[in-house]
Amino acid sequence: MDNLKDKILIRQAIKEDLPAINGILNYATMNTNYNLNTKPRSEHDALKWYEEHIRDGYPVVIAELRGQVIGWASLSRFREYTGYNTTAEISVYVSVNHRHKGVGTTLLTTLITMARGKYHCLVAVVTDNNWASLALHTRCGFIANTTFREIGYKNNTFIDITFMTKLLDD
Numbered sequence: 001m002d003n004l005k006d007k008i009l010i011r012q013a014i015k016e017d018l019p020a021i022n023g024i025l026n027y028a029t030m031n032t033n034y035n036l037n038t039k040p041r042s043e044h045d046a047l048k049w050y051e052e053h054i055r056d057g058y059p060v061v062i063a064e065l066r067g068q069v070i071g072w073a074s075l076s077r078f079r080e081y082t083g084y085n086t087t088a089e090i091s092v093y094v095s096v097n098h099r100h101k102g103v104g105t106t107l108l109t110t111l112i113t114m115a116r117g118k119y120h121c122l123v124a125v126v127t128d129n130n131w132a133s134l135a136l137h138t139r140c141g142f143i144a145n146t147t148f149r150e151i152g153y154k155n156n157t158f159i160d161i162t163f164m165t166k167l168l169d170d
């Protein structure tokens with residue numbers, strides 16, 4: 001298997017990356033139950049999401065291969081209550097043609113490094129049939145805590161969701 005780890009550039013996302021970021025997200029939305037969006041995210045909502053991340057200091061990073069965005073990852077506010085401010089939720093997406101080549105691992109380890117010193121806990125919210133994501137997060141030190149049975153609903157199916165966490169100060 002061709003590992004892309006040494007061929008990709010990881011950098012902070014800029015506004016011009018948003019169409020590619022959104023394309024990768026929307027492909028997963030429309031073709032899987034791995035996120036619980038049921039409609040593609042509009043360009044307008046993608047810009048709002050990006051600007052809120054910049055304003056609140058939550059990172060969005062991309063993986064670039066020969067000038068093309070092939071994956072992205074972000075930290076986001078976990079919940080609004082301020083008692084959760086030491087926790088951030090992690091998202092990671094790789095384009096379907098570049099999976100299983102180390103890109104997700106590189107994005108995730110980059111964000112974990114960026115999160116150290118700023119957050120105490122990272123959370124990944126993973127659908128229970130998403131073996132690649134469960135394996136990726138486990139490989140990066142996340143622990144599957146609890147599976148919430150049938151908490152989600154998409155494509156006429158109730159979906160189990162596993163919360164995985166990684167404590168950064170251990």
Ligand SMILES: CC(C)(COP(=O)(O)OP(=O)(O)OC[C@H]1O[C@@H](n2cnc3c(N)ncnc32)[C@H](O)[C@@H]1OP(=O)(O)O)[C@@H](O)C(=O)NCCC(=O)NCCS
Binds near residue numbers: 101
């Ligand atoms: C989950 C995802 C980000 C993984 O990214 P990736 O670049 O394929 O991950 P890596 O190549 O770094 O692989 C990391 C580990 O994940 C596991 N993995 C990745 N793809 C896999 C697959 N198709 N089948 C089984 N395990 C897989 C492996 O354990 C792998 O480690 P290994 O290469 O030592 O076997 C990617 O599959 C993806 O974008 N999926 C759709 C979006 C999504 O589900 N995002 C997560 C939402 S919680």
